[in-house]
């Protein structure tokens with residue numbers, strides 16, 4: 001046994017991963033693999049809360065697994081698995097449904113936003129945060145590293161856990177959200193006032209982790225800047241575009257703000273864009289090389305995921321058993 005804190009996080013296999021996901025979330029998961037006992041889950045059950053094409057979902061799930069491995073999630077140090085491979089998630093979600101008031105779910109911001117975009121809203125979409133609570137509570141997770149938008153779901157997880165512990169007996173650990181301090185919030189290149197996101201149809205919005213060098217150069221060349229000429233980090237909304245480019249440069253090169261401003265002193269926005277594009281291309285190259293190698297051998301990825309699922313089953317089975325006992329189910333011998 002070790003006394004490291006348990007970390008759990010999930011990511012949906014929908015849309016293409018971009019540098020915002022990498023710099024804001026995945027890189028942190030990777031860097032903290034030694035500090036925490038980490039469990040990462042590809043949440044396909046969550047993905048189907050909105051319509052998905054079956055083949056596309058399968059493709060995206062494999063691709064996400066390959067990308068997470070290529071980014072440095074190390075199956076020897078962390079558990080990586082696909083949610084639908086571990087039936088305890090759906091089972092615990094059902095039991096938690098029975099202690100979760102509907103009005104707690106109806107007031108979730110993400111539900112309201114997503115429901116507004118659907119013609120017909122599934123029960124699953126409303127129930128999404130209960131499944132997320134099941135994910136987290138099954139592993140007695142202490143910490144949940146997520147973006148700011150997920151804070152409400154982690155709070156709800158605590159509320160559900162507290163209510164279950166109160167209605168039955170003490171069963172669940174109350175988890176805490178681990179939200180990165182300001183910094184790596186990467187903005188859209190075509191619109192530096194909105195966050196870079198997976199779900200956008202505009203061509204020059206983001207940089208995908210698998211984008212080829214010419215696409216990256218084309219996107220960065222079109223990035224919105226301003227009519228000035230100062231290449232400095234700045235909180236001024238006018239300079240949001242330049243600030244975003246400098247932030248991207250910084251996270252890829254690891255240089256200090258001062259070094260970067262000195263480096264660009266006297267240069268123009270054209271030079272800035274060229275160098276940012278090259279820094280991103282260089283930063284992504286090893287990830288892309290590892291991904292391409294892994295993608296040649298999907299059987300190995302499937303094997304790693306199966307081993308991850310096995311470990312996830314081993315770790316979640318006692319929790320589910322504890323829950324069933326506390327609820328009053330008869331536990332079969334086998």
Ligand code: AMP
Nearest residue numbers: 020021024025146147184185186195196
């Ligand atoms: P999503 O793309 O919403 O599924 O988010 C997956 C993870 O990436 C979450 O932990 C987000 O907080 C993080 N993330 C998404 N977009 C950005 C961004 N533009 N900048 C930094 N982090 C992001």
Ligand code: TRP
Nearest residue numbers: 008009010011012043132135144
């Ligand atoms: N809802 C999360 C998102 O959209 C994904 C997720 C599912 C998750 N289950 C989780 C995140 C458990 C953290 C913990 O980003």
